[in-house]
Amino acid sequence: MNPSTCVKSEIIAVPDLPMFQRGDDLPGIIFERACAAGLAFVEHDVVVITQKVVSKVEGRAVRLSEVEPSPEAVELAAEVRKDPRFVELVLRESRGVVAMRPDLLVVETRQGIICANAGIDRSNVEQTGESEWLVLLPADPDASARAIQSRLESLSGIKLAVLIIDTLGRPFREGVIGMAIGVAGMDPLMDMRGQADLFGYVMERTIINRADEIAASASMLMGQTTARLPVVIVRGASYWPGAGSSRSISREPWKDMFRPQGYLRLGKA
């Protein structure tokens, strides 16, 4: 690296995106609007997309009135003081309940993500008719990311990575931040073990979650309410290209000291 050159990264929101609907050609629209705004893709760009629009396009919206709660959901709903139909949806999307208390239900989702309410919510979802619409996480966010990556690469002729992100809470620290839940085209982790530091000391344990750092930087621009910037290009970030998968982000339960040991696993894989 030339020490006199400014090292720089840019976070650029793709402008003028529509309200996405089920069945929309998400990568096609992203590519078209990026080009229209003069944002030609550059090798190694990371295209970061909020989970909500991926789920909408994939038809992962559910009408609350059409959900029939199981006895298990009714019981749990009383404990956490939530709508039994909502709890039913959360349980359907989960492998197990990790922690709960009134007003909070933390689960491990089918995708292996530990988060509140299995990532299900109703914000920024158009409400039509009398019953509430809720949006689930994409069924397989890595597959969604790969499909979008492949389409964007063939449209642009440029090698890209794609992240699907959501804003998630964490133990110990207040406030949600953007994190990667679907990964394509990059190794989410940069394993620096064995590399030498400034003084030749070989680092023993540093593994950087670069996907989550990129997710947080994109989230910084997306906003949460009326900004409507669901797609952000992160340009100039260093990462290791590769097939990649969000699975390598989820810590194995046996390695995790903060996962309650006897937590409720539901009767399914």
Place this chain on the structure above:
Amino acid sequence: MNPSTCVKSEIIAVPDLPMFQRGDDLPGIIFERACAAGLAFVEHDVVVITQKVVSKVEGRAVRLSEVEPSPEAVELAAEVRKDPRFVELVLRESRGVVAMRPDLLVVETRQGIICANAGIDRSNVEQTGESEWLVLLPADPDASARAIQSRLESLSGIKLAVLIIDTLGRPFREGVIGMAIGVAGMDPLMDMRGQADLFGYVMERTIINRADEIAASASMLMGQTTARLPVVIVRGASYWPGAGSSRSISREPWKDMFRPQGYLRLGKA
């Protein structure tokens, strides 16, 4: 917001910084090198500084051979299979041990941060003589951030925010990411509760940790080994200016479901 304008943020490393030494004028050098590189500060810039250089300048380096381990440290060191002198340092910097197992010691630091080894390490620390030098976290990272902010503001005449960051691990997810441990000039949290979404739905609970998102975006550029980019300017991020403090990031123990209930508190505040 004009929907046809590209919303954009820039992450820019300040180039040509020296190896910082105890007593160096950190903000003075940052300002000088930023100006020399043509990086005039802009209103609302966030100057993000890695903890390691703040600690070095503040003289927070300790020679391992000069540490006398207490009996408590010797006992704990056997359990976690670490050097008793290292464990002694960790305990001195901590309010309590949150979790431990062989090779891992997670504590709540005096600053209220939950992290491995109280943030103490030896990477990127010049080693002189026979004994190892270790670097502690700044004693009061908020105070360090405020002092740097005040100096940079008076040098530049521009309103800025300052974050001191470290790369920390998290439950459930592999890999460290940059997080804010010292805050000045901004509210680390953006409390969106009560604001309306795209469809007028009032959000009930979203609080965004914007400081941690900015920290992660800066960390993306800093690298961990030989890049030597300890200071990064984040330009164009939206945040709420204010006095700010990292204390509002630490979740109260009684609100945290993942803090072991009977964890070892050391006999000090």
